[in-house]
Amino acid sequence: MSDQNLILASASPRRAELLTQMGVKFVVAPADIDESQREAESPVDYVTRMAVEKAAAGCTGQQSGLPVLGADTGVVCDGQVFGKPTDRAHAQAMLLALAGKTHTVMSAVALDNGTDRQVLLSETRVTFRNISADECFRYWQTGEPLGKAGGYAIQGLGAVFVAHLEGSYTGVVGLPIAETATLLQRFAVPVWQSIAGCVP
Numbered sequence: 001m002s003d004q005n006l007i008l009a010s011a012s013p014r015r016a017e018l019l020t021q022m023g024v025k026f027v028v029a030p031a032d033i034d035e036s037q038r039e040a041e042s043p044v045d046y047v048t049r050m051a052v053e054k055a056a057a058g059c060t061g062q063q064s065g066l067p068v069l070g071a072d073t074g075v076v077c078d079g080q081v082f083g084k085p086t087d088r089a090h091a092q093a094m095l096l097a098l099a100g101k102t103h104t105v106m107s108a109v110a111l112d113n114g115t116d117r118q119v120l121l122s123e124t125r126v127t128f129r130n131i132s133a134d135e136c137f138r139y140w141q142t143g144e145p146l147g148k149a150g151g152y153a154i155q156g157l158g159a160v161f162v163a164h165l166e167g168s169y170t171g172v173v174g175l176p177i178a179e180t181a182t183l184l185q186r187f188a189v190p191v192w193q194s195i196a197g198c199v200p
Contacts, residue, residue, distance in 0.1 A: 002115035003025060004025050004026055004064075005024065005025045005026065005027065005066065005136050005189050006019075006025070006027075006066055006067055006068075006069055006107045006184075006189050007027055007028075007058050007062065007064070007066050007067070007068040008026045008027070008028050008029070008068075009029060009030060009031035009054045009057065009058030009068050009069060009070045010028070010030055010031070010054065010070070010071055010098065011030040012071075012174055012175075014153075014155065014173050014174045014175070015131060015174050015175040016028060016113045017074075017077055018170055018173065018174070018175040018180075019069075019105070019180075020186075021177075022177060022180070022191050022192070023191050023192035024028075024184065024190070024191055025190075026069075026131050027066075027190040029058055029062070029068075031054040031055075031070060032056045032057070032178040033050075033053050033054060033056035033057050035050060035072075035083075036047060036079040037181050038155040039149075040110065042166070043074055043079070043081050043104075043106060046119055046122065047072050047073070047074045047081075047106045047107070047108045048072075048108045048119055048150070049071075049109075050072035051070045051072045051108035051109055051119055052108075052112070052117065053070070053074065054070030054071070054110070054120075055068045055069060055070030055110040055111060055117065056068075056070070056117065057070075057162065058070060058112070059112050059113070062177045064081065065113075065114075066113075066153060067111050067112065067151065067189060068108070068111070068112050068113070068182070069110070069111055069180070069183075070110045070111075070112070070129065071107065071108065071109045071110070072086065072107070072108050072109075072175065073105065073106065073107045073171070073172075073174045074096075074105070074106045074107075075098070075103055075104075075105055075150030076102040076103060076104045077097055077098055077101065077104060078097075078105075078181055082097075082103075082149060082150045083128045083149060084146070084147055084148060084149060085111050085145055085146065085148075085151045085200075088137070088140045088145065090111055090151070091132065091136070091138040091139075091140050091145040092137065092151075093138070093141065094150055094151040095131055095136045095145075095150075095151050095152065095161070096131065096136060098128045098131075098152075098161075099128050099129070099130050099131035099161075100128060100129065100130045100131075101127070101128060102125055102126065102127040102128075102164075103125075103126055103127075103128070103150070104123055104124065104125055104126075105122075105123070105124045105125075105126055105150075105167075105171060105172045106120045106123050107121070107122045107147075107168070107176045107179075107181050108120070108134070108172065109122075109175060109176060109180050109183060110183075111184070111187050116184055116187070118186060118187075120176075120179040120182060121176070121179070122166050122167065122168045122171035122176035122179050123167060123171075124165065124166065124167025124169075124172050125164075125165070125166040125167055126137050126154070126162060126164070126165050126166075126172060127162070127163045127164040127165070128161045128163060129161060129162075130161040131161055131184070137154075139158070141156065142157055144156050144157050144158060145158075149174045153173075154172045154173060155173050156160040160167075163181060163194070165167060170189060187197055
């Protein structure tokens with residue numbers, strides 16, 4: 001771990017890909033926390049708390065001294081947070097609820113080094129075109145909705161549902177790069193290390 005500069009407290013391959021794209025050297029150590037939303041907790045508070053708690057949990061018990069990055073993404077429609085679908089019916093219900101409307105994707109990213117903890121939030125407005133029940137069924141058959149907040153992946157086949165986006169594309173994917181880069185700079189975590197011609 002000596003050549004690493006960061007711990008990613010997430011098992012998400014999409015977040016790992018985005019960090020790699022930024023040229024960050026990191027190790028993956030997913031945090032195991034209770035991700036239940038509290039009663040009367042607002043979507044902003046919930047997503048932010050999840051990112052902070054993941055980063056804090058990653059710090060607990062680790063001896064490397066590396067800062068820990070935690071992140072969480074929530075799809076919010078009509079004040080309700082859409083998490084990951086539990087089955088086909090759940091996924092279809094979410095997609096049909098999003099169809100023809102604009103929803104908000106909130107992505108929070110937190111960094112914790114054991115003594116300092118900071119968090120930033122990205123909010124992106126995504127508009128879906130109308131979607132038929134048959135399209136929802138066929139999309140479920142691809143396997144892509146599993147494990148995706150809101151039941152879709154904008155970086156995959158789910159992009160066909162998106163009519164308009166206003167904000168951070170990478171935030172919708174799961175890790176807002178601009179906010180992440182800001183936090184990495186504050187914690188002196190180098191970026192661009194794996195990009196040829198760039199100086200760490």
